[in-house]
Amino acid sequence: MPFDTSPVTGAEFWGEAMAGLAAYPQRYPDQPEAAAIPAAFQQAVTATGDETLTAGLRAAVPVYFADFWGRRDEFAPLQAAVRFWAEPAGAQDPTPFDVRDRLDEIVVPTVVIVGAHDFICGVRWAEQLHEGIKDSRLVVLEQSGHFGHVEEPAEFNRVVAELLDR
Structure with a gap:
């Protein structure tokens, strides 16, 4: 059962994802916090330490939901519980795949x-x-x-x- 995944990564995949990320604030012009989501996500994907990675992804959580702002009270506990640990340098394989x-x-x-x-x-x-x-x-x-x-x-x-x- 594939769930919210892709059979391929690489430049086209990430380009489309980053375009969706960049467009996110325009979807929620009445939510000033939405403007910070793209930068938070970028902070997370470039993080080298646990705290920076966790803070970036915790702040970026809204982009992963269809209507985070309308259901904020419901999703706040999940957002507060986000914890991530950075891999040691070179531990993650960034090689694109295509299956x-x-x-x-x-x-x-x-x-x-x-x-x-x-x-x-x-x-x-x-x-x-x-x-x-x-x-x-x-x-x-x-x-x-x-x-x-x-x-x-x-x-x-x-x-x-x-x-x-x-």
């Missing part, structure tokens, strides 16, 4: 789930997964970003249960 030509090797029942407002692993990438995995089902959670299991838990659980019943 689209191997998706046909997946022969088990598969549902591809994606949030309609996921800025980083959006519908485009889910469609590529769906097209490459024979007989898969694509489910777009219309009121979700990257965390569909949090934003639309009933629909997410229903889709997963249907998959398990197959």
Whole structure:
């Protein structure tokens, strides 16, 4: 069950994600805090220490939701609980990958789930997964970003249960 992921990374993937990140403040012009989200995300992805990484990602949490600001009280505990640890230099492999030509090797029942407002692993990438995995089902959670299991838990659980019943 692929959930908010991509079969490929690299320049095009990251370019699209960064365009979605840059556009985020315009989606919420009445939320002054939204303007700081792109810089917070950049702080996180360039962080070399645990505290800087955690602070950046904690501040960037809203971009991962379809409507963080409308449900802020609900999501605040999750945001406050965000903790990350930086990998030692060189520990992460930044090499792009592309497994689209191997998706046909997946022969088990598969549902591809994606949030309609996921800025980083959006519908485009889910469609590529769906097209490459024979007989898969694509489910777009219309009121979700990257965390569909949090934003639309009933629909997410229903889709997963249907998959398990197959």
